Amino acid sequence: MTPFDFQPRTRIVFGLDKIEELGRLALELGARRALVVSDAGVIEAGQAQRGLDTLQDAGLDTALFQDFRENPTTEDTERGAVMALDFEPEVLIGLGGGSSLDCAKGINFVYSNGGRMQDYWGVDKATLPMLPMIAVPTTAGTGSEAQSFALISDAETHVKMACGDKKAACRIALLDPQLTVTQPQRVTALTGLDALAHALETQVTKPRNLISQTFSREAWRLLAANYVAVLDRGEDLEARSGMQLGACLAGLAIENSMLGAAHALANPLTAAYNIVHGEAVALMLPHVIRFNGEAVAAESDVHRVGDVAFGIVVRIPDIDHIVLCRIGQFVARGGFVQFGRLPVHGRRSHAVQGRVVGKVLGGVGQAIQDRGDEFAAIGVLQVRVFDALLAQRRGRLVAQMRAAQRTRPVGRQDPHVVGQLG
Numbered sequence: 001m002t003p004f005d006f007q008p009r010t011r012i013v014f015g016l017d018k019i020e021e022l023g024r025l026a027l028e029l030g031a032r033r034a035l036v037v038s039d040a041g042v043i044e045a046g047q048a049q050r051g052l053d054t055l056q057d058a059g060l061d062t063a064l065f066q067d068f069r070e071n072p073t074t075e076d077t078e079r080g081a082v083m084a085l086d087f088e089p090e091v092l093i094g095l096g097g098g099s100s101l102d103c104a105k106g107i108n109f110v111y112s113n114g115g116r117m118q119d120y121w122g123v124d125k126a127t128l129p130m131l132p133m134i135a136v137p138t139t140a141g142t143g144s145e146a147q148s149f150a151l152i153s154d155a156e157t158h159v160k161m162a163c164g165d166k167k168a169a170c171r172i173a174l175l176d177p178q179l180t181v182t183q184p185q186r187v188t189a190l191t192g193l194d195a196l197a198h199a200l201e202t203q204v205t206k207p208r209n210l211i212s213q214t215f216s217r218e219a220w221r222l223l224a225a226n227y228v229a230v231l232d233r234g235e236d237l238e239a240r241s242g243m244q245l246g247a248c249l250a251g252l253a254i255e256n257s258m259l260g261a262a263h264a265l266a267n268p269l270t271a272a273y274n275i276v277h278g279e280a281v282a283l284m285l286p287h288v289i290r291f292n293g294e295a296v297a298a299e300s301d302v303h304r305v306g307d308v309a310f311g312i313v314v315r316i317p318d319i320d321h322i323v324l325c326r327i328g329q330f331v332a333r334g335g336f337v338q339f340g341r342l343p344v345h346g347r348r349s350h351a352v353q354g355r356v357v358g359k360v361l362g363g364v365g366q367a368i369q370d371r372g373d374e375f376a377a378i379g380v381l382q383v384r385v386f387d388a389l390l391a392q393r394r395g396r397l398v399a400q401m402r403a404a405q406r407t408r409p410v411g412r413q414d415p416h417v418v419g420q421l422g
Contacts, residue, residue: 004209006256009169010061010135010146012248016237018176019050021057022093022136025172035062035084037104040066042096042138046184049137050261051095051381063087071270071277072332073155074117077106084111092133094170097191098142098151101135105150105168108133120163138179138242139192140230141278143198143251145173151267158271169255175248185231190278192227192243197248197281199223200289201260208308212257214250215257222246264289274312 006372026034034055038048043066055062065083068076084092085108094104109120112130113305120126135145144150148169153160183191205332226242233239265288266280275283 002207002209004211004256006211008375009148009166009171011172012175013144013172014245015240016176016241018174019047019136019179021133022051022056022174023060025134025174026055027058028091029091029134029171031060031089031132032268033063033088033090034093034094034097035065035087035089035091037065037068037080037100037107038095039068039070039097039100042100042243045138047138047179047182048095049092055093056344063089065103065107066163068099070099071153071160071274072089072099072103072106073153073364074106076103077110077117077152077274080104080107081110086210088351089131092131093136094133094144095138097137097138097139097162097187098144100149101137101142101170102152103146104133104135105144106163108168109150109163115418116155118161120165121161124166125163126165126310130165130167132171133168134172134174134197136174136179137244137247139183139187139191139195140180140240140247143195143247143249145170145175145252147253148246148394149255149256150369153271157195157342160267160271171246177237177242177244180240181237181245183234185234188230188234190276190282191247192223192230192278193282193285194242194278195219195247195250197262198254199246200285201262202250202253202257205257208257212253215253215256219246219250219253222249260288261306356410375397 006377013021036048036055042048044065047067048064052062052064055229065077080103092104092108105341109126110117113120113128137145146381147164148163148166149164151162152170155331180188201214203216203220208216221245222242226239227244229236229239230243250284251412262281262285264283266277269275269280269283270277296335318342321393
């Protein structure tokens with residue numbers, strides 16, 4: 001059994017209208033001055049003001065930082081740190097999606113320890129204590145509220161840096177499903193696919209352990225049961241609750257096992273083309289599932305994924321196909337279509353798809369490798385390998401299907417076979 005060292009660092013507060021307790025929770029941390037980091041969309045929806053109001057009602061002085069991009073960069077965190085130096089907060093509050101939470105963590109690194117964001121690329125680079133943080137996610141996707149990592153892009157090289165330190169873990173994660181209702185459907189779809197990918201990847205990644213897999217399975221159960229519901233019925237608070245809890249549990253799984261090739265391959269797409277993270281993950285996830293399917297099929301824990309996630313008992317060799325079909329349903333329902341063998345958003349053309357994939361397989365992979373991010377570099381090389389393997393498998397499968405078709409009576413073609421041959 002894989003060894004582990006499990007120490008929860010984040011208190012999780014969950015429930016409808018829990019945003020009203022934000023001021024009290026900040027006071028419990030001994031704070032009197034709060035810097036709130038929130039993005040323009042959350043501010044426009046009125047969610048940031050709700051947070052500021054409850055903080056001010058509790059007697060805290062507040063300041064709002066909103067000058068950052070959807071994928072925060074080193075420049076964004078440096079601007080935030082300058083504001084923090086002027087305001088001198090006693091607590092940092094990330095209120096918004098994963099970008100708001102990551103930006104708040106990045107500000108905390110630079111403000112509390114000095115230097116540049118690049119100094120904290122890697123693990124445990126902070127040498128001084130950091131400000132307490134409260135995470136208030138308004139999406140159900142990244143699970144950043146339960147993680148000690150911040151994903152910040154280098155403004156010059158565009159490399160997405162994972163900066164992790166146990167001191168950067170949020171003291172409190174405040175989960176209020178009501179805050180997620182104002183998300184546009186596209187944001188709901190993209191963040192939901194990201195969370196689903198977290199649950200899947202943490203289930204089969206090499207460092208997985210008993211603790212991480214416990215979170216992975218329950219996360220998948222909640223997310224798979226509610227993803228379509230939140231797209232069909234955006235006001236369904238029960239479904240919203242399931243998605244937000246599932247995303248948080250998937251974040252806890254990441255914290256205890258890390259991720260895999262789908263995210264390693266998605267990050268260069270975001271860095272090079274500014275493709276939204278959830279869309280980049282949706283592009284790569286089916287390929288990684290296919291590639292990993294045979295490698296993990298003989299392991300007993302994969303059988304339990306099928307049993308728990310789908311409520312059925314399946315033969316182990318079939319589990320990667322079943323998971324792939326389920327993800328395919330989610331990708332299609334989330335507003336994505338299939339162009340050839342790669343799922344991309346409906347507005348993208350074959351030409352754009354070719355350029356994007358070519359970039360991942362070309363210069364970006366070498367640039368990542370040069371920067372020393374071996375994990376992502378391996379992921380870029382993997383896609384070359386498993387695409388070659390898939391081409392071989394596809395050739396064998398097509399040959400088998402055509403042979404089967406030749407033995408069928410005329411007029412009795414199987415529509416499923418015809419579709420697979422396309």
